[in-house]
Amino acid sequence: xxxxxxxxxxxxxxxxxxxxxxxxxxxxxxxxxxxxxxxxxxxxxxxxxxxxxxxxxxxxxxxxxxxxxxxxxxxxxxxxxxxxxxxxxxxxxxxxxxxxxxxxxxxxxxxxxxxxxxxxxxxxxxxxxxxxxxxxxxxxxxxxxxxxxxxxxxxxxxxxxxxxxxxxxxxxxxxxxxxxxxxxxxxxxxxxxxxxxxxxxxxxxxxxxxxxxxxxxxxxxxxxxxxxxxxxxxxxxxxxxxxxxxxxxxxxxxxxxxxxxxxxxxxxxxxxxxxxxxxxxxxxxxxxxxxxxxxxxxxxxxxxxxxxxxxxxxxxxxxxxxxxxxxxxxxxxxxxxxxxxxxxxxxxxxxxxxxxxxxx
Amino acid sequence: xxxxxxxxxxxxxxxxxxxxxxxxxxxxxxxxxxxxxxxxxxxxxxxxxxxxxxxxxxxxxxxxxxxxxxxxxxxxxxxxxxxxxxxxxxxxxxxxxxxxxxxxxxxxxxxxxxxxxxxxxxxxxxxxxxxxxxxxxxxxxxxxxxxxxxxxxxxxxxxxxxxxxxxxxxxxxxxxxxxxxxxxxxxxxxxxxxxxxxxxxxxxxxxxxxxxxxxxxxxxxxxxxxxxxxxxxxxxxxxxxxxxxxxxxxxxxxxxxxxxxxxxxxxxxxxxxxxxxxxxxxxxxxx
Numbered sequence: 001x002x003x004x005x006x007x008x009x010x011x012x013x014x015x016x017x018x019x020x021x022x023x024x025x026x027x028x029x030x031x032x033x034x035x036x037x038x039x040x041x042x043x044x045x046x047x048x049x050x051x052x053x054x055x056x057x058x059x060x061x062x063x064x065x066x067x068x069x070x071x072x073x074x075x076x077x078x079x080x081x082x083x084x085x086x087x088x089x090x091x092x093x094x095x096x097x098x099x100x101x102x103x104x105x106x107x108x109x110x111x112x113x114x115x116x117x118x119x120x121x122x123x124x125x126x127x128x129x130x131x132x133x134x135x136x137x138x139x140x141x142x143x144x145x146x147x148x149x150x151x152x153x154x155x156x157x158x159x160x161x162x163x164x165x166x167x168x169x170x171x172x173x174x175x176x177x178x179x180x181x182x183x184x185x186x187x188x189x190x191x192x193x194x195x196x197x198x199x200x201x202x203x204x205x206x207x208x209x210x211x212x213x214x215x216x217x218x219x220x221x222x223x224x225x226x227x228x229x230x231x232x233x234x235x236x237x238x239x240x241x242x243x244x245x246x247x248x249x250x251x252x253x254x255x256x257x258x259x260x261x262x263x264x265x266x267x268x269x270x271x272x273x274x275x276x277x278x279x280x281x282x283x284x285x286x287x288x289x290x291x292x293x294x295x296x297x298x299x300x301x302x303x304x305x306x307x308x309x310x311x312x313x314x315x316x317x318x319x320x321x322x323x324x325x326x327x328x329x330x331x332x333x334x335x336x337x338x339x340x341x342x343x344x345x346x347x348x349x350x351x352x353x354x355x356x357x358x359x360x
Numbered sequence: 361x362x363x364x365x366x367x368x369x370x371x372x373x374x375x376x377x378x379x380x381x382x383x384x385x386x387x388x389x390x391x392x393x394x395x396x397x398x399x400x401x402x403x404x405x406x407x408x409x410x411x412x413x414x415x416x417x418x419x420x421x422x423x424x425x426x427x428x429x430x431x432x433x434x435x436x437x438x439x440x441x442x443x444x445x446x447x448x449x450x451x452x453x454x455x456x457x458x459x460x461x462x463x464x465x466x467x468x469x470x471x472x473x474x475x476x477x478x479x480x481x482x483x484x485x486x487x488x489x490x491x492x493x494x495x496x497x498x499x500x501x502x503x504x505x506x507x508x509x510x511x512x513x514x515x516x517x518x519x520x521x522x523x524x525x526x527x528x529x530x531x532x533x534x535x536x537x538x539x540x541x542x543x544x545x546x547x548x549x550x551x552x553x554x555x556x557x558x559x560x561x562x563x564x565x566x567x568x569x570x571x572x573x574x575x576x577x578x579x580x581x582x583x584x585x586x587x588x589x590x591x592x593x594x595x596x597x598x599x600x601x602x603x604x605x606x607x608x609x610x611x612x613x614x615x616x617x618x619x620x621x622x623x624x625x626x627x628x629x630x631x632x633x634x635x636x637x638x639x640x641x642x643x644x645x646x647x
Contacts, residue, residue, distance in 0.1 A: 058544050079550035091545040093559045104559075108550040152549060 002069040002160040004032040004055065004193065009064035011050055017062065024050045026217045028064070032161075032195065037187045039208035040197045043240070047217040048197045052163050055195070056085050068160050079108075084153020084162045088169045090145035094138040098129060101137050102151050109156075123151045126189065127182075143175045147182070154190060161193040168203060180206060201241050213237050229283075230342075235349050238281050244309055244320050247287065249280045251345065258345055261315035263294060266340045269354040276348040282338050284309065287321035289328070290337035294319075298332045312336060393620035411621035421622065423597070424605040425629075431601055432580045435519045439576060440569070442520070443527025447535055448561070450528070461532075464525040472522075476589025479518045504591060508598035515587050515599055522586070523576060530572040534565035570641045574634055581630050602626055 009028040017023055025047045032038055040048040053059040055066060057078035065074050073081050093101050102123055106116045124130045127147050132140065137148060146167055153162050164183070168176045184207060187194050196207050204211050205225040213221045213228065213236070221233040232238035238246030249260050257264045258271070260280055267280075289310070296312035296319060308327045311320050312334055319336060328334050344353045394411055396404040415421050450460050470478070485491040485503045494502035501507075504514040538560065546556050584603040587593070593600035593608075600608075606626065610619035 053544075056544075056548065058547065078544070078547045083548065085545065085548050087541040087545060089539060089541060091539075091541050093563075095559060095563045104551070105549040108552065108555065149545070152545075 002193065003034045004161060005065075005067040005070070006030045006032075006051075006055075007065045007067065009051075009054065009061050009066070011047075011054060011059065011061045011063075023062075024217050025054075025061070028219060030212065030219065030222070032193060034069075034193055035191050036193055037184075037207060037209045038193075038195045039204035039211045040195060040214060041199070041201060041204040041211050041240070042214035043199055046214045048199075048214050049165060050217075051214070052085070052165055052195065052197050055161070056083050056163055057081050058085075082156065082158050082160045084150075084156070084159050086146065086150050086153060086162070086164045086167045088166045090142060090149050090170070092137040092140070092145050092148050094136075096137055097134050098124075098137050098140070098148055099133040101148050102133075102155050105152055105156055119155050119157065123155045126154070126186065127151050142170050143172070143179055146171065146179065150183075150186070154186070154192070159192055161195060162190075164194070164196045164198075166198050167196075168198075168200075176203075183207060201243075205241070213240065215240075231344075231351070231355065232281065233351050235279060235281055235346050238283070242283060242285075244284050244322075246281050246283050247319050248346070249282075249314075249317055249319065251278045251280045253278055261294070261317060265338060265343060267343050267345055267353050268341050271345050272352050272354060273347050278352070279346045279349075280343065281346050281351075282343045284320040284322045286339040286342035287319060288337050288339070289321065289323060290335050293335040293337040296334055296336050298328050298330050298334055300330060301327050303327075310334075390620045390623050393616050394624055395617075397617050407617060411617045412625065415618055415621045415625060420605065424600055424602045427598075427600065428581060428602040431515070431519075431583070432577060434516050435523070435580050436573065436576055438516070438520050439524045439527050440573060443524050443572065444531050444565070444569075446524070446528045447531035448557075450532055452536060461529070464528050466525075467522050468525050470522075472585040473589050475518065475522050476586040479514065479521075479586075480590050483514050506595055508595055511591050511595060511599050515590060518586060518590060519580060519583070523579070526575065527569075527572045530568040531565055534568040535561060538564045566641070570638065574638060577637070578630060578634060581633075 006028050009025060009030075010023055011025040012023045014022050020026055028051065040051060042048050050059065054061050057073070057076055057080075061074065065072055067073065068081065093104060096104065099120055102120045103116045106119060111119075120133075121130075124133055127150065129144065129147055129151065132144065137145065140148065150162075150167075153159060167183075168179060171179055180203065183194075183196075187207075196204065198204050205228075209224065210222060211225060211228055212219055213234075215234075215236045221228060221237045223231075223233075228237055228241050232241070232246060235246070235248045238248060251265070252259045253271070253274075258267060258278070258280065259265070265280055294314050296314045298310060298312045299318065300311040302309045302311075308323050309320055310323050310327055311318050313319070314336065321336060344351055346352055395407055395409070397407050398404050446464075451457055467475075480488075482488045483491045483502075483504050485495050485505075491502060491504075494500045502510050504510040542560050542564075543556065546560060551559070582603060583601060584607070587599055587601055588604055588607075591599045593604045603626075606619060606622055609615050609622060
């Protein structure tokens with residue numbers, strides 16, 4: 001178990017990167033606390049798997065250092081780092097029994113047979129796979145295979161960090177939920193640092209205490225699920241997390257006021273910086289239908305079960321609102337109200353209002 | 361309304377026809393010859409199982425069968441491991457992949473009688489490159505037309521040269537289908553190169569290797585053209601494999617009855633060994 005520090009990490013798959021566009025990872029600085037449950041969340045190709053492979057040692061970064069408990073491991077091979085990785089597709093050794101699969105990492109390290117038997121029994125109990133210990137691993141269902149590949153990581157008691165690379169991809173939807181809660185339970189019982197890579201926000205938000213959102217090789221925000229939802233630091237986070245995503249509306253700054261479609265909008269706090277492209281960000285959950293306010297025409301209403309999503313057009317800009325109860329019909333004219341403490345200004349994508357409303 | 365009738369059988373007829381004329385009818389002709397004696401003029405005399413008994417008891421048949429098994433055993437024990445080793449050392453990506461693949465495929469594209477003729481000329485003591493080098497430059501006596509051991513070394517080498525590529529290509533296909541994650545997991549698990557081979561590569565190659573061994577068994581057990589052109593079964597009878605002997609009996613001596621019995625025994629052995637091997641190899645998967 002260890003604290004993991006990534007310092008000035010950059011990686012390019014090209015031998016001679018010339019500009020920022022050549023980097024799969026641009027300048028990563030991050031601390032992972034010992035025993036934390038982290039998620040790396042981002043769309044495909046954002047560099048999250050690259051980052052994971054760098055931590056596990058399958059890739060050597062072009063620049064920067066990786067420290068485990070302040071010990072530099074940048075140049076160490078994967079088997080010297082005491083890490084465990086669970087891959088997207090379950091990796092098991094087909095010809096071995098489940099027992100041999102679990103014992104494999106220990107045997108390779110020359111652990112005493114008695115100690116191996118004890119550890120395998122403990123892990124089997126932890127994973128609920130005791131009754132299949134003597135079956136050939138190739139006969140297992142995908143979710144059990146994935147459990148075994150997890151077990152191979154956990155069987156070493158000196159594991160620094162367990163990494164999951166989209167581990168639920170091949171699992172049946174109804175089993176995903178079960179395996180996810182198993183993971184959460186494992187984290188609580190084992191207490192190892194765990195890093196979970198996914199592009200699925202539900203998986204990330206349910207598993208992790210801290211979510212790291214990545215885009216284009218950069219970290220855009222690190223925060224708890226609530227923080228990511230309530231105060232996205234970047235419009236990308238707003239888009240990516242939440243269903244539907246945050247409304248990002250074009251805005252103009254005129255004489256200290258922020259205008260959207262010609263109307264002044266009240267923001268959560270004072271605006272920082274100047275110039276650049278400005279946008280207003282507000283989650284559909286905080287847009288409500290009112291008697292007065294922005295005049296809008298309803299374009300579409302979708303009933304998603306517990307609530308409805310109303311899409312209305314203000315000028316030329318569509319705005320989404322989450323509405324409980326009765327909804328207007330398409331084509332009707334409504335008025336939209338934005339909750340002030342949840343209305344923010346973004347400048348070139350990054351948040352540009354101070355959170356003063358919290359205290360007031 | 362669904363009508364039920366037996367008309368679907370008409371669709372099977374063409375296949376039945378085809379199989380009948382390219383397999384069943386010829387085999388039945390052989391069966392016909394194997395239980396009768398004929399002196400031509402379409403005159404046949406019933407012999408029962410006499411030819412079978414005679415063939416199985418004959419020293420000549422037993423010796424040829426022994427040579428056949430030895431030949432097949434030797435080429436399998438060389439070609440399979442050699443093929444795996446070559447496949448393991450071939451690059452997985454980049455410029456050299458197609459170069460290696462085409463180079464490997466070349467020997468297999470050469471017609472069998474040409475292979476025999478090539479190796480014949482190549483190894484002739486006075487004019488062949490290899491024969492001349494061995495005898496005159498290195499001073500090692502080597503004459504496959506005179507020395508049985510040299511003849512055996514030559515036919516084995518020729519077969520290895522001709523057919524190892526098949527094992528290489530099949531093994532290679534098995535190897536490249538292994539996802540990277542397996543190698544990465546093995547790295548993290550601290551597996552040695554031998555463990556990677558034993559627990560990842562070999563199991564993943566099992567299916568293609570089964571096919572490779574089966575194909576090489578059947579082809580080498582039925583081999584005729586190459587050794588016939590190269591040594592003609594000699595010197596003496598030392599490289600007279602089963603198929604060469606069969607042709608001698610059938611076309612040389614025109615003993616159609618014994619030759620037919622011999623063909624059927626030959627066929628039965630090939631079929632039995634292939635079936636046993638395949639059943640044993642796939643037994644685990646069915647569990």
